Amino acid sequence: VRVADLPTPCLVVDTATLEQNIATMGEAWPGRTLRPHVKAFKSTAMARHLAAAGHDALCGATARELLGLAGAGLGEDLLLANELVDPRRLAALAACGARVTVAVDSGETVDAAARAGIREVLVDVDVGCIRCGAAPDDAPRVAERARRAGLEVRGVMGYEGHLMMAPPEEKAQKVAEAMAVLARVHEQVGGEVVSGGGTGTAAVNRWVTELQAGSYTLMDADYGRAGLPFRQALHLLTTVISRNPGGWAVSDGGLKALGMDHGNPVMDGYRLLFCSDEHTTFMAEEGGTLPAVGERVRITPSHVDPTVAYHEWLYLASGEDVVDRWEVDLRNW
Amino acid sequence: VRVADLPTPCLVVDTATLEQNIATMGEAWPGRTLRPHVKAFKSTAMARHLAAAGHDALCGATARELLGLAGAGLGEDLLLANELVDPRRLAALAACGARVTVAVDSGETVDAAARAGIREVLVDVDVGCIRCGAAPDDAPRVAERARRAGLEVRGVMGYEGHLMMAPPEEKAQKVAEAMAVLARVHEQVGGEVVSGGGTGTAAVNRWVTELQAGSYTLMDADYGRAGLPFRQALHLLTTVISRNPGGWAVSDGGLKALGMDHGNPVMDGYRLLFCSDEHTTFMAEEGGTLPAVGERVRITPSHVDPTVAYHEWLYLASGEDVVDRWEVDLRNW
Numbered sequence: 178v179r180v181a182d183l184p185t186p187c188l189v190v191d192t193a194t195l196e197q198n199i200a201t202m203g204e205a206w207p208g209r210t211l212r213p214h215v216k217a218f219k220s221t222a223m224a225r226h227l228a229a230a231g232h233d234a235l236c237g238a239t240a241r242e243l244l245g246l247a248g249a250g251l252g253e254d255l256l257l258a259n260e261l262v263d264p265r266r267l268a269a270l271a272a273c274g275a276r277v278t279v280a281v282d283s284g285e286t287v288d289a290a291a292r293a294g295i296r297e298v299l300v301d302v303d304v305g306c307i308r309c310g311a312a313p314d315d316a317p318r319v320a321e322r323a324r325r326a327g328l329e330v331r332g333v334m335g336y337e338g339h340l341m342m343a344p345p346e347e348k349a350q351k352v353a354e355a356m357a358v359l360a361r362v363h364e365q366v367g368g369e370v371v372s373g374g375g376t377g378t379a380a381v382n383r384w385v386t387e388l389q390a391g392s393y394t395l396m397d398a399d400y401g402r403a404g405l406p407f408r409q410a411l412h413l414l415t416t417v418i419s420r421n422p423g424g425w426a427v428s429d430g431g432l433k434a435l436g437m438d439h440g441n442p443v444m445d446g447y448r449l450l451f452c453s454d455e456h457t458t459f460m461a462e463e464g465g466t467l468p469a470v471g472e473r474v475r476i477t478p479s480h481v482d483p484t485v486a487y488h489e490w491l492y493l494a495s496g497e498d499v500v501d502r503w504e505v506d507l508r509n510w
Numbered sequence: 511v512r513v514a515d516l517p518t519p520c521l522v523v524d525t526a527t528l529e530q531n532i533a534t535m536g537e538a539w540p541g542r543t544l545r546p547h548v549k550a551f552k553s554t555a556m557a558r559h560l561a562a563a564g565h566d567a568l569c570g571a572t573a574r575e576l577l578g579l580a581g582a583g584l585g586e587d588l589l590l591a592n593e594l595v596d597p598r599r600l601a602a603l604a605a606c607g608a609r610v611t612v613a614v615d616s617g618e619t620v621d622a623a624a625r626a627g628i629r630e631v632l633v634d635v636d637v638g639c640i641r642c643g644a645a646p647d648d649a650p651r652v653a654e655r656a657r658r659a660g661l662e663v664r665g666v667m668g669y670e671g672h673l674m675m676a677p678p679e680e681k682a683q684k685v686a687e688a689m690a691v692l693a694r695v696h697e698q699v700g701g702e703v704v705s706g707g708g709t710g711t712a713a714v715n716r717w718v719t720e721l722q723a724g725s726y727t728l729m730d731a732d733y734g735r736a737g738l739p740f741r742q743a744l745h746l747l748t749t750v751i752s753r754n755p756g757g758w759a760v761s762d763g764g765l766k767a768l769g770m771d772h773g774n775p776v777m778d779g780y781r782l783l784f785c786s787d788e789h790t791t792f793m794a795e796e797g798g799t800l801p802a803v804g805e806r807v808r809i810t811p812s813h814v815d816p817t818v819a820y821h822e823w824l825y826l827a828s829g830e831d832v833v834d835r836w837e838v839d840l841r842n843w
Contacts, residue, residue: 184596184843216787238788259788260751260760262804263517282752285803308789309752309760338786418593419615419642427593427642433819433841437771438785452771453671454549454815455571455592456641470618471595482787486766486820489842508766509822510517 178499180492181473185416186430188485189475189492190395192500194410198393199230201406205379206388209234212256212372215242215507217391217482220491221249222503227394228253236372236389237507240266245507247275254278256372258334258389260286260301260309267293280334282311284322291326298328299372302362304335304355313362320366332368335359336389341377345404349381356384377403397481398443411491413442413476413484415457417468424460426467428474431456435476436483443477511832513825514806518749519763521818522808522825523728525833527743531726532563534739538712539721542567545589545705548575548840550724550815553824554582555836560727561586569705569722573599575840580608587611589705591667591722593619593634593642600626613667615644617655624659631661632705635695637668637688646695653699665701668692669722674710678737682714689717710736730814731776744824746775746809746817748790750801757793759800761807764789768809769816776810 180189202211208231215224216238224235224246234254237243240263243255252275260282261267270277271294280301281287290298300320303310311319320330337355340348356373363371374388377400382388392400395411413435415428431452435442441449447459447467457476461467468474478484485491486508493501513522535544546560549571557568557579567587570576573596576588585608593615594600603610604627613634614620623631633653636643644652653663670688673681689706696704707721710733715721725733728744746768748761764785768775774782780792780800790809794800801807811817818824819841826834 184599186843259762260803261762262749262751266517283803286751289804303754303756307754307756307758307783308786308791310754312755315755416595418595418619421636421640421643422645422648423636423640425640429592429594432769432771432813432816436765437769437816438765450640453641458641470593470616471622480765483765483770510519 180414180494180497180499183414183492183499185414185473186434187414187490187492188488189412189414189494191410192493192495194408195394198396198407198410199227202379202390202393203230203232207231210387212236212387212389214258214389214391215246218394218485218491219505219507220503221245221251221506223394223491224251225249234387239510240270241510242507243270243275243277244273247273252276256280256299258372262286262289264289264293267295271295278331280309281319281323282309283319287319287323287326287328291328296329297331298323299331299334299370300362300366302333302335302359304337304358304373306336306338308338310335313358316362317365330366330368332370332372333359333363333366334372336373336375337378338375341375342399342403348378352378352381356382360384376400376405376407380405392481395481395485397484398477398479399439401477409477411478411481413478415474415476417470417472417474420467420470425450425458428457428459429455430476434484434487435478436480436486438483439479442479444474445477447474513747513827513830513832516747516825516832518747518806519767520747520823520825521821522745522747522827524743525826525828527741528727531729531740531743532560535712535723535726536563536565540564543720545569545720545722547591547722547724548579551728551818551824552838552840553836554578554584554839556727556824557584558582567720570840572843573603574843576603576608576610577606578840580606585609589613589632591705595619595622597622597626600628604628611664613642614652614656615642616652620652620656620659620661624661629662630664631656632664632667632703633699635666635668635692637670637691637706639669639671641669641671643668646691649695650698663699663701665703665705666692666696666699667705669706669708670711671708674708675732675736681711685711685714689715693717709733709738709740713738725814728814728818730817731810731812732772734810742810744811744814746811748807748809750803750805750807753800753803758783758791761790761792762788763809767817767820768811769813769819771816772812775812777807778810780807
């Protein structure tokens with residue numbers, strides 16, 4: 178199958194770029210110092226590929242992601258890098274046969290995990306992201322409560338998500354400050370694991386024992402502007418379905434194929450006007466020409482995670498040849 | 511099952527409000543004067559419900575939507591209200607056993623339809639939306655080309671999508687102007703059908719013979735601000751998973767559960783700060799209190815179509831009882 182024969186809209190992954198991104202990250206964070214975050218790509222096949230590259234301790238944001246990995250035999254060391262209080266899902270995780278560690282940041286999350294039969298936890302610490310995580314002063318009490326409930330506290334977790342897109346000249350210093358908080362809590366909480374970080378801070382986070390990152394594999398337009406050593410491996414392939422004498426054309430991928438929270442996606446060589454449910458309207462750049470109806474045009478998503486979550490497949494391409502397709506089997510809940 | 515027992519995040523539909531919305535629209539646009547647009551809800555079950563209410567001529571934006579409707583026995587009169595040049599999908603539509611009409615706006619779309627064995631078309635006319643549709647002066651030539659290719663031209667289509675959210679005091683006049691263009695082209699093109707409109711212009715569009723609308727069934731926060739006679743029937747149910755002494759809480763629905771192109775969703779009783787991939791961070795309103803970890807909170811999506819496209823199920827609730835669930839079986843491509 179050729180890329181030109183794929184039904185559109187669809188996500189196409191350039192395998193050479195993907196491999197380069199994996200190699201670049203793997204040099205800096207080899208083996209289990211990297212804990213690939215499957216939330217970015219939601220595909221067991223991609224997870225298996227990363228595990229084969231040595232990164233066989235994985236993390237996810239939903240029970241479904243972890244249960245899917247466990248079912249696929251990728252359950253060596255799975256971290257739910259998120260809080261969960263649903264007793265049925267926690268029980269399913271406890272019974273799935275994999276080694277499962279869950280994040281806890283409160284008495285409620287500790288109690289829910291213990292009641293469901295979860296055995297290991299990380300204490301999630303608020304390092305400034307305005308999201309989950311116990312306040313640093315409360316974290317030791319959460320750890321104590323977990324140990325009293327019979328849970329093994331493997332260490333701490335702290336996600337500096339608010340710094341992923343910090344200006345390069347400030348990023349290292351701000352990450353150092355956030356991680357100083359995490360290191361201080363870690364001293365009090367104990368355990369061997371300090372988990373955190375992401376694609377945007379991989380180059381400057383020297384404190385975590387394991388980096389949680391997933392977007393580096395595929396990348397997106399937003400991370401593409403952040404001066405990172407990873408390259409754009411993913412695009413949305415679309416077909417031009419209309420061209421107007423007013424000077425615009427329309428392709429067949431829109432809001433249901435693209436995560437839009439980071440703003441409009443990007444089209445190389447064209448000026449994207451707007452996306453609607455099933456369409457992207459665009460114009461030629463100054464001096465350029467519009468493609469004909471039936472031609473293919475590529476769109477670079479602005480945010481990879483909510484983009485992939487719309488799709489059933491990632492089509493892997495080597496040049497113009499489709500060499501494989503990976504199911505996005507870990508989406509939904 | 512009680513709503514409180516549903517796994518989160520999930521979409522919950524209030525059946526009483528849904529029925530009221532359907533009744534309100536059905537009074538103004540009875541039977542086949544309304545052509546429900548399944549792109550808004552992507553569910554065969556909802557389409558069947560609307561067909562049972564008399565609206566058994568349906569439209570969609572993708573081949574997958576129409577093929578699903580045809581397979582479910584809802585193929586009395588299906589319109590692909592969108593351009594399509596993919597020969598395999600067009601052939602599948604031509605062979606699906608349903609009455610299928612497709613929109614065409616160019617020689618390429620006419621030729622692709624004719625070659626695939628499609629029998630009936632509408633000429634799609636640009637009425638100002640900056641998207642698909644032949645320029646009004648070109649539309650008669652598109653119709654002529656279709657007839658020469660052996661296609662039955664059932665009439666015209668023109669979507670005034672740019673006016674759905676026009677200020678109420680201008681909307682009627684602007685719709686009249688857009689529809690005057692469509693009426694003029696219709697005189698030249700012929701056929702019995704003038705198809706167009708939407709939820710936002712249902713009250714002021716007096717020109718179409720059939721209104722294409724879908725969002726009125728479920729509604730969203732954006733349409734909720736437009737002064738329409740339809741009420742919010744859909745919300746995203748989430749569970750609070752974290753609460754921070756800094757004054758915020760976090761629930762478990764985020765960017766992969768909510769279409770974000772119309773901006774942030776809305777939380778009644780709380781101040782929503784931001785959504786991230788799996789989370790919504792929010793604060794109490796002035797004088798209010800934050801919910802406890804484990805409590806449920808409701809989020810009203812800002813844009814229904816790309817929200818529903820993230821989900822597998824619509825859970826139908828009467829008060830706190832879940833009375834049914836409808837699969838979102840027409841999503842993807």
